[in-house]
Amino acid sequence: MSSVAQRHRRGGPDTRNYGGRRIKAGEKQAMVERYVYAYNAFDIDTMLSLLHPAVEFQNISNGQVTVQTKGIDEFHALALQGKTLFSSRKQTIMHYSEKTNSATIEVVYAGVLAIDLPEGLKAGETLNLSGKSEFTFRDGKIYSLTDIVLD
Numbered sequence: 001m002s003s004v005a006q007r008h009r010r011g012g013p014d015t016r017n018y019g020g021r022r023i024k025a026g027e028k029q030a031m032v033e034r035y036v037y038a039y040n041a042f043d044i045d046t047m048l049s050l051l052h053p054a055v056e057f058q059n060i061s062n063g064q065v066t067v068q069t070k071g072i073d074e075f076h077a078l079a080l081q082g083k084t085l086f087s088s089r090k091q092t093i094m095h096y097s098e099k100t101n102s103a104t105i106e107v108v109y110a111g112v113l114a115i116d117l118p119e120g121l122k123a124g125e126t127l128n129l130s131g132k133s134e135f136t137f138r139d140g141k142i143y144s145l146t147d148i149v150l151d
Contacts, residue, residue: 023137028103029096032135035142036105040090044079048072052141061149087114087124091133103135 023031031050038046055075059067069075082089089111097104109129116122130151136144 023140028098028135028137031137031142032096032103032105033093035135036091036093036107042083042089044076044083047079048076050142051075051145052138052143055142056144058146059149060146085114085117086111088112101137103137104132105135106130106132 035047035050038044038050051072053072054070055072057067057069057075057078058065067078069078089109091107091109093105093107095106107130109127109131111127113121113123113125113127121127129149131147131149134144134146134148135142
């Protein structure tokens with residue numbers, strides 16, 4: 001197991017240890033909100049502390065998977081890359097819903113680019129999107145996360 005996975009396996013820094021017990025309804029929402037808050041603040045350690053070591057992530061845009069990671073190490077590398085792309089970013093939760101072992105949020109997103117992108121957007125410009133994020137949980141952690149861009 002990697003050092004990143006070992007560091008975050010037991011709950012990581014500054015987070016409740018959910019252990020192997022089942023997550024209650026209010027705890028799922030609190031975990032999702034904490035993840036979004038950490039994401040907005042570029043707090044990668046807190047983001048990782050909420051994730052299962054075998055976390056699976058996908059980003060879907062125009063019906064196509066544009067990014068995919070498996071495991072906390074790949075997710076960590078992607079999170080570090082995202083930190084260099086944006087000087088600021090904010091996901092705002094517009095709606096929250098959950099089922100037994102999953103939760104979905106609808107979000108609006110605004111990110112100020114730190115670098116020029118090949119698609120033509122330039123550093124300093126704001127990327128505005130709406131979308132949803134689907135979370136599933138295992139062993140008291142976020143096991144999968146799928147971000148779906150809606151526009």
